[in-house]
Amino acid sequence: MSDWLVKGGYAVVSVTVAAVYGVLLSGIIARTLARVQGRIGIPVWQTFIDIFKNATKRTAVSHGIMFYLGPVFRVAGGIGTLLFIPLLYDSEVFGNFHFAGDIILIIYFMAFGALGMALGAAEGGHPYSAIGVGRGLAQFAAFEVPFGLAIISLAIQYNTLSVYEIVGAQQAGVAHWTLFTNPLATIAAMLSLLGSTGYAPFDVVGPPQEIPTGPRTEFQSEFISLMQLNRAIFAAAKLVLYMDLFFGGATNLLELMIKTWAIYMVPIIVGASFPRYRIDQAIRFFLRVPTLIGIAAVIVADYLFNA
Amino acid sequence: MRGPKSKNVQELANDGLTYPDTEFFCKTRPMPVEGQFKAMEQVRNWARANSLHVQAFGTGCGAVELRPLMTARYDAYRYGVMGSPTPRQSCVFVIGGYASVKTLKRIVVSYEQMQNPKFVVALGSCTVNGGMYWDSYNTINRIDHYIPVDLYVSGCMPRPEALLAGFVKLKEMIKEGKCEGANKYLENFDWYKANQKKIIKNWNMPDYNW
Secondary structure, eight states, X not given: OHHHHHHHHHXXXXXXXXXXXXXXXXHHHHHHHHHHTTOOOOOTXXXXXXXXXXXXXXXXXXXXXXXXXXXXXXXXXXXXXXXXSOSSTTOTTTOOOXXXXXXXXXXXXXXXXXXXXXXXXXXXOOHHHHHHHHHHHHHHHHHHHHHHXXXXXXXXXXXXXXXXXXXXXXXXXXXXXXXXXXXXXHHHHHXXXXXXXXXXXXXXXXXXXXXXXXXXXXXXXHHHHHHHHHHHHHHHHHHHHHHHHHSOOOSSHHHHHHHHHHHXXXXXXXXXXXXXXXXXXXXXXXXXXXXXXXXXXXXXXXXXXXX | OOSOSSTTSSOOOOTTOOHHHHTTSXXXXXXXXXXXXXXXXXXXXXXXXXXXXXXXXXXXGGGGGTGGGGSTTTOGGGGTEEEESSGGGOOEEEXXXXXXXXXXXXXXXXXXXXXXXXXXXXXXXHHHHOGGGTTOTTEESOGGGTSOOSEEEOSSSOOHHHHHHHHHHHHHHHHTTOOOHXXXXXXXXXXXXXXXXXXXXXXXXXXXXX
């Protein structure tokens, strides 16, 4: 019994750390982008203030039970994803829960939040919400394909479906990172990351300010603050997952911060350099080159590692 | 809706709606909501002052002065001023210059969809007394008669610097707890509604846009 309590306490600690780091990371990135554009930019803690302000608004309009549950599902999806990804390898506190085959669960948890939002936004009754959700799910289905192929390639390579064991297999040194042992899978997954982080050219689902459309059109006050919090948790979870699968994991928090920041800079740099795709262009993009790279990764992995 | 304990104290008439539409809109009368716990309210006001999400709705020609604020030259982001795509998620409504009769309807809808607390910055001389359009047949002269205004930035047009100074002043006022326009609107709801209905002839929307 006390064992479970301790484990639960550790889970709370790691979710809190990931949430704070995720929120802070969004501020750091916004500040970096502002500097690129020759601006001073928002304070790095601006997102904390936004979340607090939205959470303490005096009124909130609801459209029914699913409208409440949408953001809740979303946060549950974010936390659920995080709980099965080891933040730090070989750490009692940040190890989180892991079991054989947890990567399948993680992939499903990633879809969970998007589906919850779809139900919530549909209850909002706003036509643009429905359009936004439709775009979001279509793009989600497209960028999951290369990511799924990359995961299959890793499963063949390491002969396991456990994130923890994949991280463990990369601990011998930099040359053992999946980045170097299976570059094709890494490239396919990184291209998929461009879509899942939602920066340009794949940001038509939830454009930052200028188009009043997207799944969150109708959400306000506490609902939007929950979604902002989840955005931070989910971003942190995704970055940690990529770090674990492809970049050798981390054994201390400083290493985690540096590696996840470096991974996050990839979609940021791409986003700062390219204009926006329409949704049909985005889907075609993912189903062409990244999918082919993913298929090649599976074939090569089968040839090399499945002897 | 959260906040007021007694729902349905007095129902709105919603006279402007015809049959199928009447089923889609709420008849509950909106109630003012006071901030609870003074010390906590000061913290909340600080957060509100530092996170101003401006509704990106150009209501008049003055809205052209809003765009440069977000560029490298003026960079309003550093003061915590950001654009927001929908009225639901925004808390500052900038009335960009003159408001025509047609725009007033949209202004009212957008303003009512924003959540309490909300702040209104009226930009340009036209919002004060009609400015150069004071005798126009389709321009309203005082925006203050239709929605409560927290802050005026006068000029024709005011430069972005003036608007930025206005935002800084608005932040000070929010921190002092002086910006209670949303509650003022609901306390004097009938007076504001009567004024609006005098101007908007084809009132085909609910009395309060939740």
